[in-house]
Amino acid sequence: MHRLSCLSLALLTPLTLAQTGPLTPVTDAMLAAPPPESWLNWRGGQDSWGYSDLDQINTGNVHQLRLAWSWSFDDTGAGEAAPLVHDGVMFLPGPRGVIQALDAAAGDLLWEYRPGITPALPGSDATPLGPDQLGDAVLPATAWAGVGRGVQKNIAIYGDKIFAATENASVLAVDSQTGLLAWETPVTDPALGYNYVAGPIIADGVIVTGINGCDRYKEGACYITGHDPDSGEELWRTSTIAQPGEPGDDTWDDLPPAFRAGGDSWISGSYDPATGLVYMGTAQAKPWARVVRGADGDALYTNSTLALDPHSGEIVWYYQHLPGETHDMDEVFESVLIDVDGRQSLFKMGKLGILWQLDRATGEFINGADIGYQTIVEFDPVTGSVRYRDGMIPRIGQQLDMCPSTSGFKSWRAMSYSPQTQALYIPITLNCELATFGPVEFELGGGGAGPVRRENYPHPDAGDNLGELLVLGVPDGEVRWRYRSRAPVNTAALATAGGLIFAGDWDRRMFAFDAGNGEILWQTRVNTSAQGFPISYMVDGRQYIALPTGVGGASWSTMLPRDLAPELRRPAGGNAIHVFALPE
Amino acid sequence: MMAINIPVHRGRIKSARIAPILFCLATLGTLAAANAASLSDGLYRAEQAARGAETYRAVCSSCHALDLRGNSNSPGLRGIGFLFIWEGRGLGELYTKMRSTMPTDNPGSLTEREYLDLLAFLLERNGYPAGNTELANVSGELETVVISAAGGN
Numbered sequence: 001m002h003r004l005s006c007l008s009l010a011l012l013t014p015l016t017l018a019q020t021g022p023l024t025p026v027t028d029a030m031l032a033a034p035p036p037e038s039w040l041n042w043r044g045g046q047d048s049w050g051y052s053d054l055d056q057i058n059t060g061n062v063h064q065l066r067l068a069w070s071w072s073f074d075d076t077g078a079g080e081a082a083p084l085v086h087d088g089v090m091f092l093p094g095p096r097g098v099i100q101a102l103d104a105a106a107g108d109l110l111w112e113y114r115p116g117i118t119p120a121l122p123g124s125d126a127t128p129l130g131p132d133q134l135g136d137a138v139l140p141a142t143a144w145a146g147v148g149r150g151v152q153k154n155i156a157i158y159g160d161k162i163f164a165a166t167e168n169a170s171v172l173a174v175d176s177q178t179g180l181l182a183w184e185t186p187v188t189d190p191a192l193g194y195n196y197v198a199g200p201i202i203a204d205g206v207i208v209t210g211i212n213g214c215d216r217y218k219e220g221a222c223y224i225t226g227h228d229p230d231s232g233e234e235l236w237r238t239s240t241i242a243q244p245g246e247p248g249d250d251t252w253d254d255l256p257p258a259f260r261a262g263g264d265s266w267i268s269g270s271y272d273p274a275t276g277l278v279y280m281g282t283a284q285a286k287p288w289a290r291v292v293r294g295a296d297g298d299a300l301y302t303n304s305t306l307a308l309d310p311h312s313g314e315i316v317w318y319y320q321h322l323p324g325e326t327h328d329m330d331e332v333f334e335s336v337l338i339d340v341d342g343r344q345s346l347f348k349m350g351k352l353g354i355l356w357q358l359d360r361a362t363g364e365f366i367n368g369a370d371i372g373y374q375t376i377v378e379f380d381p382v383t384g385s386v387r388y389r390d391g392m393i394p395r396i397g398q399q400l401d402m403c404p405s406t407s408g409f410k411s412w413r414a415m416s417y418s419p420q421t422q423a424l425y426i427p428i429t430l431n432c433e434l435a436t437f438g439p440v441e442f443e444l445g446g447g448g449a450g451p452v453r454r455e456n457y458p459h460p461d462a463g464d465n466l467g468e469l470l471v472l473g474v475p476d477g478e479v480r481w482r483y484r485s486r487a488p489v490n491t492a493a494l495a496t497a498g499g500l501i502f503a504g505d506w507d508r509r510m511f512a513f514d515a516g517n518g519e520i521l522w523q524t525r526v527n528t529s530a531q532g533f534p535i536s537y538m539v540d541g542r543q544y545i546a547l548p549t550g551v552g553g554a555s556w557s558t559m560l561p562r563d564l565a566p567e568l569r570r571p572a573g574g575n576a577i578h579v580f581a582l583p584e
Numbered sequence: 585m586m587a588i589n590i591p592v593h594r595g596r597i598k599s600a601r602i603a604p605i606l607f608c609l610a611t612l613g614t615l616a617a618a619n620a621a622s623l624s625d626g627l628y629r630a631e632q633a634a635r636g637a638e639t640y641r642a643v644c645s646s647c648h649a650l651d652l653r654g655n656s657n658s659p660g661l662r663g664i665g666f667l668f669i670w671e672g673r674g675l676g677e678l679y680t681k682m683r684s685t686m687p688t689d690n691p692g693s694l695t696e697r698e699y700l701d702l703l704a705f706l707l708e709r710n711g712y713p714a715g716n717t718e719l720a721n722v723s724g725e726l727e728t729v730v731i732s733a734a735g736g737n
Contacts, residue, residue: 078689193649439664439668448653448660448665449654449656449657451659451666452659552689554657558689572691
């Protein structure tokens with residue numbers, strides 16, 4: 001059936017398929033230094049700059065930008081797509097494990113992979129998971145516990161395969177030319193709540209993936225795995241939770257292992273061929289509040305940046321940003337690898353809005369900058385130490401007034417870095433919350449984040465605005481410019497060599513900013529919320545900007561606009577990709 | 585409406601037997617004049633809750649989990665997590681929140697009957713007894729019902 005579809009497409013659009021042709025195998029060298037025409041890693045380069053070297057579209061002509069094509073993808077779950085482009089083919093991750101390959105110039109479908117439906121490669125011994133195991137991926141009506149909204153943010157490409165991590169806690173590979181399943185490896189039991197929402201990255205020939213859904217009490221912690229790209233064999237598994245008898249055990253007080261929850265990886269990592277290390281963030285401990293989880297210790301290795309050897313999984317170093325975190329102030333987000341005056345550095349920002357600069361060879365704290373919106377901690381920019389302000393550690397049933405809300409100033413909308421301006425472009429949302437943390441059931445199957453009586457309110461520094469694109473200089477974090485909007489800035493940022501920054505907002509607007517001064521040089525309005533990871537690429541000498549839209553999208557999309565900007569509305573559907581180019 | 589303070593403790597609700605008594609006393613004092621219905625009266629039918637279970641499985645469980653205990657971004661809908669959020673608040677408020685905000689990726693997309701069935705299912709899973717009439721949103725009746733702890737959590 002699938003091959004018949006491809007054949008039909010080939011007959012209908014022979015030029016299209018001839019254009020795309022056989023795909024060049026993707027090598028480690030290509031991933032490390034992607035051809036400018038391509039977008040080979042979820043954030044472009046392995047350094048996660050979210051930056052394109054293309055400059056055909058630039059500050060002088062971006063006002064002429066117009067729609068080349070658009071494509072709707074399944075509305076069966078939240079759309080937070082981070083597409084890849086290779087050899088003129090766009091690989092688009094959709095909800096519920098669907099992957100589609102499109103002609104990146106014309107917008108024609110070349111193939112699609114659907115879990116449980118697409119067959120295996122001829123001659124492959126791949127054993128696709130059956131409908132009983134696939135649960136939500138094959139039919140939303142059979143959702144398993146904890147599978148979320150079917151989010152599939154990103155995928156990876158290497159050799160002749162596309163790699164994905166599924167909501168059913170498996171890692172799989174499909175043939176990049178046909179979409180047929182090459183292998184699928186169940187990693188753990190999704191019935192326990194395990195799932196993937198962030199996709200794999202490739203690090204020196206190893207698939208590295210972190211699992212999610214570790215909030216309930218269960219035998220088995222959260223972990224990051226390495227898989228072989230040819231066979232799917234699991235090469236190593238590293239727990240993100242310190243275990244008894246291991247370093248960091250005492251940071252969980254006396255909690256038994258089954259009650260040490262959290263440390264999820266819901267955002268993908270970065271890789272540096274120079275250091276040979278993978279950089280992965282981990283989420284906060286669960287339940288969120290110390291008093292609810294019953295431990296005041298640091299809770300290693302939650303809310304940390306981990307540097308891992310991709311061949312052994314060894315934690316070479318870790319940096320815990322907020323030891324013993326207690327308000328859901330996640331630090332799991334992207335690691336942006338920038339050399340500053342010859343020093344190999346890693347930049348990241350968590351929900352609190354503290355910009356961290358670490359030495360990516362040693363994990364040493366170099367520098368930090370609090371953007372000044374949070375009211376929870378005192379931050380020492382010299383040492384990087386964090387101390388909770390008086391009265392700000394939650395007690396059960398006691399209301400706290402805190403900025404940000406548990407939604408955070410920063411979330412999955414990744415920042416970008418432009419080497420032209422030496423600045424970071426950071427989508428944030430301004431908000432605060434009256435929060436009252438509550439108890440959980442202290443038994444296997446119980447736990448979780450913990451209930452919160454929540455009342456969101458606008459940030460006093462932001463007037464009526466929820467959205468901000470904040471531009472900070474590297475390395476000191478000085479504010480270059482900021483753009484504010486009523487609606488949340490709801491996409492990752494994209495920087496280009498054309499001196500441009502692309503981003504979109506919840507209120508269906510997409511923008512091109514002058515990277516230097518923030519002037520809006522182009523904008524358009526689309527079907528629903530801009531949402532996902534914008535990219536740029538080139539086919540046959542023509543540069544394209546691809547901007548995703550989406551439904552769902554977690555609390556920045558589903559809660560904050562509803563509560564704090566109720567006059568704004570968006571349609572109920574609309575997962576799509578919108579591709580723009582200059583007139584031919 | 586008056587919030588009814590039922591002590592809940594980490595690990596287990598200890599008010600299973602006391603709660604209905606306190607609840608009844610409280611409602612006698614505060615709501616009797618309005619002839620308010622009580623959750624202990626059996627405000628839904630078992631068949632209705634069974635329909636709600638099917639809708640829940642299809643529409644809600646991917647966020648709130650099949651066992652209703654929730655996940656990181658989705659609060660628990662049973663037990664002490666549910667009571668922490670909803671105790672002392674009106675059933676009508678819960679119904680309005682469901683109708684206006686759920687499911688988060690397509691709020692208001694179910695029929696009124698489906699939302700009422702879901703509410704019946706939540707009541708059943710939180711230990712409130714079934715009765716002989718279906719839960720309905722007639723004349724704002726739900727607004728007068730206060731959520732309190734029940735047995736069976």
